[in-house]
Amino acid sequence: MNKITAAVEILFLSMVLLIVRDIRAGNTESPQEIDLSLMRTVELAIQNNFGLEQTQYQLAVAELEVDRDRSNFLPEVSASTGLSGRWGKTKDAETGDYEGDVTSSARLGLSASVNLFNGFSDTATLRQSELELQSAEHDLKRQIESVIFNAVLGYFNVITAEKLVTVEEENLKAQQQQLEQVTAYYDAGMRPVTDVFQLKAEIAAAEYRLTATRKDLEINRLQMIEILGTDAATEYRFADPCIEPDDFGNLKPDISEIVRKAATERQDLLAQKYRIAAAGQQLTIARSDKWPSVSMSLDAGTSYSRSNQIDTAFSEQVKDVNPYASLGVSVGFPLFDRHRTKYGEAIAKRNLQVAESQRKQLEQKIEIEIRSAWQELLTALKQLDKTEALVDSTLNALNSYRERYNVNAATYVELSQARAQHLSAAYDRISARNMLMVKGFTMAYYQGNLKDMLIRLSVDRRVDDSGRDAGGLEK
DSSP: OHHHHHHHHHHHHHHHHHHHHHHHHHHTSOOOEEEEOHHHHHHHHHHTOHHHHHHHHHHHHHHHHHHHHHGGGSOEEEEEEEEEEEEEEEEOTTTOOEEEEEEEEEEEEEEEEEEEESTTHHHHHHHHHHHHHHHHHHHHHHHHHHHHHHHHHHHHHHHHHHHHHHHHHHHHHHHHHHHHHHHHHHHTTSSOHHHHHHHHHHHHHHHHHHHHHHHHHHHHHHHHHHHHTOOTTSEEEEOOOOOOGGGGOOSSOOHHHHHHHHHHHOHHHHHHHHHHHHHHHHHHHHHGGGSOEEEEEEEEEEEEEEOSSOOOOHHHIIIIISOEEEEEEEEEOOOOOTTHHHHHHHHHHHHHHHHHHHHHHHHHHHHHHHHHHHHHHHHHHHHHHHHHHHHHHHHHHHHHHHHHHHTTSSOHHHHHHHHHHHHHHHHHHHHHHHHHHHHHHHHHHHHTOHHHHHHHHHHHTTSOTTSBOTTSOBO
8 A cells, every 4th residue: 555655656746847847848938039021010910900800890791781772672572371260150051050160261372562663762772871881991991001000100119119229228338338447547546536436327327228218118019019919928020121211202292282182092081972972862861751652562372261161172262263363553642741851851961061071171181181291201301310410420529528538638527428419319310210200101191102102112122232132133
């Protein structure tokens, strides 16, 4: 018995060790890392967006509604059947006595009806559902553009945050190297101890900023993962698309022409125009009750009865005696409907006016968006030029102060100020470049050609700096 117990304990300990080994092995696995380009990021965002999935379901419902309204032009056909039995007394014609009688009967009927005219209501209803379907299709396209736009903004936010982290890391590394040099100067009696203390304080501040920028980077990454709709445990590496100002095309366009073109390309404006047309069909539907209605009906059937008084054969009754058929046309004239048509028409007119007003408001909004985005794009372009020059000048100043400090011709305060100015200029350049990218894509989004711009940039990026495309062929 003791041997069995010992064997069980050894087996149990072996299982525990195997489980612990598996857990440790699982914990040491590195998270999956995936490289993402701008286009691949957009593809994932579209593929995994729950809002787009729900809109596609709604679009499928709109298609079913079109099919339903189209079926209203078909005739309605129904069949009916019934069995019945009756017990009672009947008077015998010969004897005059009342005798018990059981009567059973069966019937079979077929009826059909079709609407011939109802004031164009069916036609307008079908047309309205078709217009609403087209409006929903354009709404879906605009929603896709919005998903693309949000993915692009999130992508550049991550790229910008990564660059800011790199700047802070390089700045911290330079200051740590500077600390070694200043400490050596202090040990040699060439610099006061205050320079060492001040530099250590600046290093602590740089470490704090580095921690903050890394936190911002992680937040931007998580927000990007939310846009992508993927697993948060996956590590993504976002490639810098290296977009230049010239990639945005003509920077001196005719804004009025862009606004006119956007009126024909913006999917949300096209969707609103279809909604206006659908509202017009609703007005036709409301007016249809003023017209007379015409319908045609067809009824046919036969029956069979059996009792003491009826002894006709089943086949004779069904085929020869009891068959019947009727065809009728009915016309209805509206006389008084408690003003239902009057108020329905008034409501439809108001809805049509609201839709027209929304179109005008949207057109005004589009023009303001495009003109504002254009001004912001020009400002971002100018700011990028200024920050490029500022980075160069502050770098030259920093190098000059560093050399002068090394020969004791400048104070550490002057060197510290020069480093701070260069760090600020580097921040401004990264922010200006990010702003240029964002405003460039914002301009395309407001114009309604964001997808075309991404496709053009994707084609341009196929050719690398060596003059070879993705397939290795000479340009």
